[in-house]
Amino acid sequence: MARSIGQRSRGRLAIGGHPIYSTLLPIPILCFIxxxxxxxxxxxxxxxMWLDFSSWLLFAGLIGGGIAGAILIIxxxxxxxxxxGALSIHFVLLLSAWIVEVxxxxxxxxxxWxxxxxTGMTLSIVAVVLSLLAGWFWQSANNGDRR
Incomplete structure (x- = not known):
């Protein structure tokens, strides 16, 4: 059952009713991809130039992921x-992806070259898989879907 717009989970940090963590989570995932x-x-x-782009995207993803991770812990x-269960798995996967990207x-x-x-390509693939799985478990945790 969907929650009404005014109803939020206890403990969620929000600005104007919009959860901060859910807003920030796509930043590291997209930067790592x-x-x-x-x-x-x-x-x-x-x-x-492409190597520079990768470095910048890694930096942005690490900053965004660090901020999002701190908010998630709070x-x-x-x-x-x-x-x-799903939240714990989400946190471990996201933290693992962040460590791999560091x-x-x-x-x-x-x-x-x-x-x-x-090595860089392998670590990028591992981190993308981990971050996509983290996003999947975040959706599962928020939708109450515990499959």
Whole structure:
């Protein structure tokens, strides 16, 4: 059953009735996907610009993910839902993706081809899979779908 617009879960941080975490969650997911795409393009092109784009997207995703993660921790502590199955899985997956991308940022700090192939590309793929799964479990937790 859908919640009415005025009804919000206890403990959720919101601005104007809009949950902050749900608004910020797509930022790291999209930035990590974008970094993977620019890594793929870089492997097919000699342009260093694509490596720079990957680094910038990783940075933006890490900042957005860090802010979103901090807000999620506050929400979980305030609401007492920290032990919920789907929420716990979501948090672990998102944290894992963030840690993988921190490592990936260090790999991308290298110069040229070795910054992407093969380690950077592998870490990007792992982080994208983890972040997409985290988004999936976030939807499951919010819709009450515990499959």
């Amino acid at each position: 974008g970094a993977l795409v620019t890594d793929i393009v870089y492997t097919r092109s000699p342009e260093m 929400e979980l502590v305030r609401s007492g839902r920290a032990r919920s 490592l990936n940022s260090f790999i991308h700090a290298r110069d040229g 070795t910054a992407v192939v093969p």
